[in-house]
Amino acid sequence: MRNIWYRIHAPHVAKKVQPGQFVIVRAFKNGERIPLTPVMWDRDEGWIVLITFIRGRTTMRMANELKPGDEILNIAGPLGNPAEMEKFGKILAIGAYTGIVEVYPIAKAWQELGNEVTTLHVTFEPMVVLKDELEEAVGRHILETVPIDPNLDFPTNMKNVTKRLTEKVRELLEKEEYDMVFMVGPAGDQRAVFNVVKEFGIPMKSDLHPIMVDGTGMCGACRVTVGGEVKFACIDGPEFDAYQVNWDELIARSGYYTDMEQRAMQEYMKALQGGEQ
Amino acid sequence: MAVKRKIIKERVPTPEMPAEERIKSFAEVNLGYTFELAVKEAERCLQCPYNYAPCIKGCPVHIDIPGFISKLVQYRDDPDKAVKEALNVIWACNSLPATTGRVCPQEDQCEMNCVMGKVGDKINIGKLERFVADYAREKGIDEELLFEIIPKIEKKGQSVAIIGAGPAGLTAAGELAKLGYDVTIYEALHEAGGVLMYGIPEFRLPKSIVESEIDKLRKLGVKILTDHVVGRTVTIEELLEEYDAVFIGSGAGTPRLINAPGINLNGIYTANEFLTRVNLMKAYLFPEYDTPVKVGKRVVVIGAGNTAMDAARSARRFGAEVTIAYRRGPEDVSARVEEVHHAKEEGIKFEFYINPVEFIGDENGKVKAVKFEKMKALDERDSRGKRKIVGTGEYVTLEADTVIIAIGKHPNRLIVNTPGLKVERGRIVVDENLMTSIPGVFAGGDAIRGEATVILAMGDGRMAAKAIHEYLTKKRENRNA
Numbered sequence: 007m008r009n010i011w012y013r014i015h016a017p018h019v020a021k022k023v024q025p026g027q028f029v030i031v032r033a034f035k036n037g038e039r040i041p042l043t044p045v046m047w048d049r050d051e052g053w054i055v056l057i058t059f060i061r062g063r064t065t066m067r068m069a070n071e072l073k074p075g076d077e078i079l080n081i082a083g084p085l086g087n088p089a090e091m092e093k094f095g096k097i098l099a100i101g102a103y104t105g106i107v108e109v110y111p112i113a114k115a116w117q118e119l120g121n122e123v124t125t126l127h128v129t130f131e132p133m134v135v136l137k138d139e140l141e142e143a144v145g146r147h148i149l150e151t152v153p154i155d156p157n158l159d160f161p162t163n164m165k166n167v168t169k170r171l172t173e174k175v176r177e178l179l180e181k182e183e184y185d186m187v188f189m190v191g192p193a194g195d196q197r198a199v200f201n202v203v204k205e206f207g208i209p210m211k212s213d214l215h216p217i218m219v220d221g222t223g224m225c226g227a228c229r230v231t232v233g234g235e236v237k238f239a240c241i242d243g244p245e246f247d248a249y250q251v252n253w254d255e256l257i258a259r260s261g262y263y264t265d266m267e268q269r270a271m272q273e274y275m276k277a278l279q280g281g282e283q
Numbered sequence: 284m285a286v287k288r289k290i291i292k293e294r295v296p297t298p299e300m301p302a303e304e305r306i307k308s309f310a311e312v313n314l315g316y317t318f319e320l321a322v323k324e325a326e327r328c329l330q331c332p333y334n335y336a337p338c339i340k341g342c343p344v345h346i347d348i349p350g351f352i353s354k355l356v357q358y359r360d361d362p363d364k365a366v367k368e369a370l371n372v373i374w375a376c377n378s379l380p381a382t383t384g385r386v387c388p389q390e391d392q393c394e395m396n397c398v399m400g401k402v403g404d405k406i407n408i409g410k411l412e413r414f415v416a417d418y419a420r421e422k423g424i425d426e427e428l429l430f431e432i433i434p435k436i437e438k439k440g441q442s443v444a445i446i447g448a449g450p451a452g453l454t455a456a457g458e459l460a461k462l463g464y465d466v467t468i469y470e471a472l473h474e475a476g477g478v479l480m481y482g483i484p485e486f487r488l489p490k491s492i493v494e495s496e497i498d499k500l501r502k503l504g505v506k507i508l509t510d511h512v513v514g515r516t517v518t519i520e521e522l523l524e525e526y527d528a529v530f531i532g533s534g535a536g537t538p539r540l541i542n543a544p545g546i547n548l549n550g551i552y553t554a555n556e557f558l559t560r561v562n563l564m565k566a567y568l569f570p571e572y573d574t575p576v577k578v579g580k581r582v583v584v585i586g587a588g589n590t591a592m593d594a595a596r597s598a599r600r601f602g603a604e605v606t607i608a609y610r611r612g613p614e615d616v617s618a619r620v621e622e623v624h625h626a627k628e629e630g631i632k633f634e635f636y637i638n639p640v641e642f643i644g645d646e647n648g649k650v651k652a653v654k655f656e657k658m659k660a661l662d663e664r665d666s667r668g669k670r671k672i673v674g675t676g677e678y679v680t681l682e683a684d685t686v687i688i689a690i691g692k693h694p695n696r697l698i699v700n701t702p703g704l705k706v707e708r709g710r711i712v713v714d715e716n717l718m719t720s721i722p723g724v725f726a727g728g729d730a731i732r733g734e735a736t737v738i739l740a741m742g743d744g745r746m747a748a749k750a751i752h753e754y755l756t757k758k759r760e761n762r763n764a
């Protein structure tokens with residue numbers, strides 16, 4: 007469970023990318039197309055930084071098989087709509103797990119615009135990322151880590167993260183007055199946080215992560231129901247009003263391939279142990 | 284004086300893989316002619332005079348069909364020469380014959396009009412076209428012809444940007460490159476080819492063939508920038524600053540959904556997603572390829588066009604029981620006759636006059652059945668000449684683990700939202716020269732037509748290339764004046 011940083015020469019993306027947008031990466035010939043977020047970039051030098059933590063086969067393969075100097079087959083983008091850049095006032099920007107890497111460019115830009123931004127990162131200890139960068143970029147960065155209990159299974163460990171996340175959000179909202187909450191993270195955690203935020207009646211924006219294939223509005227894999235209407239997260243989003251999202255549907259759709267993803271991962275691990283690539 | 288010919292009524296058949304074998308693989312179904320068989324079929328052609336030949340009139344790009352067929356007979360003792368001459372004739376109008384020979388609805392176009400139909404079977408024009416292209420590719424004859432063309436190209440010193448590497452964009456690119464323009468294609472996906480690559484399955488159009496057609500364009504000097512999404516990576520306005528003209532061939536990629544409860548249940552795919560996973564991402568080779576796809580035991584495909592047939596036949600190859608559900612009757616099926624025939628041979632069931640009204644899910648948000656309303660046809664016809672249908676108030680439910688929606692597509696929104704670009708009902712509006720409301724920006728193919736066909740998209744590509752050539756010639760002259 008390491009965070010892996012990739013600095014990639016992709017001038018076509020670097021030139022255009024805005025906070026809130028993403029790219030689709032296809033790293034290997036037999037690989038999947040997966041959405042990832044440019045976290046930093048340099049328009050003149052033409053590079054972007056992507057940060058992943060190892061989730062399944064693709065992120066694992068990228069970590070194992072890509073070495074400095076290698077070429078990534080494809081990077082399409084930037085995709086999705088840029089985050090709204092306005093003076094909202096006092097903002098609580100939450101990232102669960104790697105969600106924080108997507109929060110970073112947006113929170114930084116909001117702070118630069120004159121907003122008062124608090125970022126909250128809740129995650130497992132080994133997954134802490136961008137701590138120094140966020141402390142520098144925003145008004146206040148709160149980091150909450152949850153230890154991994156080796157005696158508990160992974161889903162139970164994740165529940166502990168969700169618990170800490172909701173407790174912390176409640177604590178903050180009770181103590182301070184925010185004009186807006188923004189969040190990136192797994193759909194289940196987003197729904198849990200939304201249920202807290204709703205009680206306080208504060209506006210909340212969510213960056214949604216449905217499963218994507220093309221990222222250009224062509225396949226419909228990323229469809230989500232927002233305000234009773236079917237939207238495509240890749241071209242209508244990825245940011246939506248949390249109050250309008252059909253969370254149950256999103257959560258169900260996000261888990262559709264879990265069994266196959268696990269199988270792909272197992273096959274990959276077997277191949278690694280067998281000494282093949 | 285005309286030579287008296289013996290009329291051979293029956294078509295020379297092309298060999299096909301047997302149905303029980305082909306549903307186990309994605310290998311090509313139709314095996315095509317050998318030279319001997321092609322000549323035999325070519326000999327049946329009556330060689331109607333050029334200005335009369337009804338087959339030419341039926342062809343949207345007016346290929347000189349008797350012209351290319353005659354070469355096969357004329358040079359029958361020298362197959363390489365026969366094919367080279369024939370290909371030269373085809374190329375004058377069509378740069379992707381290996382593709383059109385496989386996917387054109389010939390029965391509604393060239394072959395529909397063939398006079399042989401009055402006395403026997405129509406000439407198998409499509410398979411002859413395909414034979415010429417395949418033989419030429421296998422023997423490197425197409426490259427030979429290409430390298431004869433390349434040195435004759437006069438560079439114009441002007442450049443054109445093409446949006447989308449589907450049949451429309453590829454054709455426009457090829458024609459403009461031959462005219463001496465510097466051409467760059469901007470393609471959103473990681474592979475060029477458009478629907479030919481992501482939509483039409485391997486068993487109907489092997490991807491290696493599309494790749495070789497695209498390779499030829501690269502040899503002509505066309506630059507292809509994949510992973511470049513116009514509207515995001517670069518805008519049309521920016522392209523206009525960098526290039527002298529722009530052609531939009533971005534197709535109709537946005538899937539239409541059914542406005543019924545449960546449409547977002549798991550297991551409900553749009554045909555585009557399903558086919559993209561299977562074709563472009565090779566999900567049928569999972570886990571060797573990383574992209575998954577889930578095909579249940581019972582698959583219901585909604586719609587009855589080429590897309591529906593492709594989705595149904597692909598699902599069949601995963602071992603599923605497949606039913607095609609269509610709200611109209613058999614006479615309104617818009618898929619090619621050959622595909623419907625192949626689908627039936629492969630054991631796909633058809634249910635007519637049923638219209639989905641609800642998708643029923645289980646407790647995990649996964650589809651388990653589709654509720655349909657039974658429809659009936661009236662005598663009255665709609666604007667497209669199809670009989671109007673109405674609901675009967677009676678319902679039927681089909682069980683399904685996987686549902687594939689194949690009811691059509693809209694043009695890509697990222698392009699359509701360009702400021703100043705005139706759009707009607709989602710389609711880009713063009714004048715008789717295929718120029719859009721933005722000067723110097725032309726468009727063709729599915730982006731202006733909605734869903735059409737490969738050959739119509741190619742026809743637009745050719746016509747736009749001609750119009751762009753005229754436009755840029757004027758621009759050159761004005762600059763020089």
Ligand SMILES: Cc1cc2nc3c(=O)[nH]c(=O)nc-3n(C[C@H](O)[C@H](O)[C@H](O)COP(=O)(O)OP(=O)(O)OC[C@H]3O[C@@H](n4cnc5c(N)ncnc54)[C@H](O)[C@@H]3O)c2cc1C
Nearest residue numbers: 028040041042043058059061062063064065215217218267
């Ligand atoms: C707009 C957007 C931006 C993202 N940015 C980042 C980022 O900056 N860093 C990062 O680490 N992750 C990011 N993700 C998530 C990332 O795409 C998934 O972690 C990745 O696809 C997992 O692939 P895998 O093969 O390693 O794991 P898998 O075993 O395939 O999947 C693990 C989990 O990842 C999700 N997932 C799988 N495939 C996709 C897909 N094609 N599209 C979306 N989600 C998928 C599913 O929830 C799945 O259960 C982003 C997702 C979206 C939609």
Ligand SMILES: Cc1cc2nc3c(=O)[nH]c(=O)nc-3n(C[C@H](O)[C@H](O)[C@H](O)COP(=O)(O)OP(=O)(O)OC[C@H]3O[C@@H](n4cnc5c(N)ncnc54)[C@H](O)[C@@H]3O)c2cc1C
Nearest residue numbers: 447449450451471477478513534589728729735736737740
């Ligand atoms: C499954 C299926 C089966 C079919 N079968 C047949 C058949 O048998 N016979 C037949 O004649 N027709 C068939 N058709 C229809 C035919 O494929 C289309 O009419 C034809 O491909 C249209 O060509 P096009 O070049 O206009 O668009 P497309 O082939 O759709 O190509 C458009 C290209 O533009 C790219 N693009 C889109 N937006 C952008 C953007 N913003 N920036 C950059 N690039 C972009 C897309 O990625 C794509 O590569 C079928 C269609 C489908 C979906």
Ligand code: SF4
Nearest residue numbers: 328329331338397398
């Ligand atoms: S109409 Fe038929 S017989 Fe006449 S030239 Fe065309 S293909 Fe040959």
Ligand code: FES
Nearest residue numbers: 221223225226240
């Ligand atoms: S990812 Fe395909 S439409 Fe959004």
